[in-house]
Amino acid sequence: MKRVTLQDVATHAGVSMKTVSNVVRDYQHVSPAMRERVRAAIDELGYRPDVRGRSLATGRSNMLALAFPDLRWPYFAELAHLFARACAQRGYRLLLEETGGSRDGELAVLRDRDAGIVDGIVLHPQALSAGELAEHGRGTPMVLLGEAPRAAGVDQVTIDNVAAAGEAVAHLVRSGCRRIGFLGHETGELSHTSRLRIEGYRRGLEQAGLAVDDALLVPRPAGDALGAEDALGAALDRGLPVDALLCRDDHAAIGALRALHLRGRDVPGDVAIVGWDATVLTASTTPSITSIAPDTTALAARTLDLLLERVDGTDAPGRHVTVGHSLLVRESAPGPGAAPGLR
Numbered sequence: 001m002k003r004v005t006l007q008d009v010a011t012h013a014g015v016s017m018k019t020v021s022n023v024v025r026d027y028q029h030v031s032p033a034m035r036e037r038v039r040a041a042i043d044e045l046g047y048r049p050d051v052r053g054r055s056l057a058t059g060r061s062n063m064l065a066l067a068f069p070d071l072r073w074p075y076f077a078e079l080a081h082l083f084a085r086a087c088a089q090r091g092y093r094l095l096l097e098e099t100g101g102s103r104d105g106e107l108a109v110l111r112d113r114d115a116g117i118v119d120g121i122v123l124h125p126q127a128l129s130a131g132e133l134a135e136h137g138r139g140t141p142m143v144l145l146g147e148a149p150r151a152a153g154v155d156q157v158t159i160d161n162v163a164a165a166g167e168a169v170a171h172l173v174r175s176g177c178r179r180i181g182f183l184g185h186e187t188g189e190l191s192h193t194s195r196l197r198i199e200g201y202r203r204g205l206e207q208a209g210l211a212v213d214d215a216l217l218v219p220r221p222a223g224d225a226l227g228a229e230d231a232l233g234a235a236l237d238r239g240l241p242v243d244a245l246l247c248r249d250d251h252a253a254i255g256a257l258r259a260l261h262l263r264g265r266d267v268p269g270d271v272a273i274v275g276w277d278a279t280v281l282t283a284s285t286t287p288s289i290t291s292i293a294p295d296t297t298a299l300a301a302r303t304l305d306l307l308l309e310r311v312d313g314t315d316a317p318g319r320h321v322t323v324g325h326s327l328l329v330r331e332s333a334p335g336p337g338a339a340p341g342l343r
Helices: 006-013 017-024 032-045 051-058 074-089 103-114 130-136 161-174 192-207 225-237 250-262 296-311
Strands: 063-068 093-098 120-123 142-145 155-159 180-186 217-220 244-247 272-276 290-294 320-323 325-328
Touching: 006 017, 006 032, 017 032, 063 074, 063 103, 074 093, 074 296, 103 120, 120 296, 142 296, 155 161, 155 296, 161 180, 161 192, 161 244, 161 272, 161 290, 161 325, 180 192, 180 225, 180 250, 217 225, 225 250, 244 250, 250 272, 296 320
Parallel strands: 063 093, 063 120, 120 142, 142 155, 155 320, 180 217, 180 244, 244 272, 272 290
Antiparallel strands: 290 325
16 A cells, blocks of 8 residues: 655645644644644544654654653653653654753763754753853753753743743732742752742842741652652741741642651641642642642743754754743632632
8 A cells, every 4th residue: 555645745734845844743833724634634644653664764763852851750750751752743752861960961961962862852950050051062962951040042941931930929828828938959059940039039039028038938848749848847846937838849849748748737837838830749748738830831832842843954043942830729728819729
């Protein structure tokens, strides 16, 4: 049986091959009517992308790399799932790598890219400097995820961490909270992510007319839930006077729940809690956790848009894209007049 080609679909739909390719790769700039027309032709003809043939014709591996610091974190695991699905829809396979957040781990991923193992890479950097990222941004396509300092000439996709933190503080203030702490940043030098989130936290307090008190900042020695539990527990035992906590991430929020529970403190009656990332686990805690929710679907889609444009030869200055976020209100900080338990 003759294999259906991209040209067959284009002829059947009465469009160009480029339009068909854009639909197959799920580029957002294709109109809904044109997308429906091409997909109807694909279904009628039974077209399936010929990944091996395309690789031979283009010299590409048809594989993209996704490199995260720690795949045990629910946020990274959930985001990797979205990337895997989006890559499959666009005819690519995904190579998942864990860097450990170390310089050597991040450089190893970039060396694989330079060796031609993958056509492009999505990297969430923690250790490499902006200068190093800019240097390695030349050549094989790369898009950065997260809050690393901007690297010249390199595309980057993130959310507005400062605005998100400020919105969370405003939500807590509307609920009547006045002694709002921040839980879960590093004990030593702050990561860029922590700096942005604390900046937003402070701005939120100032905009509400509340004093910024660094005594309400509670760092943790380890970046997991247990580290947050221990840190908050020790601070509470010393008399930390908080009626709300904005947590750096959902791990810190889960640790806070346990530390407060063990001390007989009610959430949200005594202390309201807001987490960050709205990972799936936060819907199943008791109480469920109000959390800042990045638009992860848009994050994955927009990142792949930029990366595949680079793969196709786009030569543009480094682009910085900010996707949306929302506050997912649940039981730990329901807000004034809100029905708790929303999911």
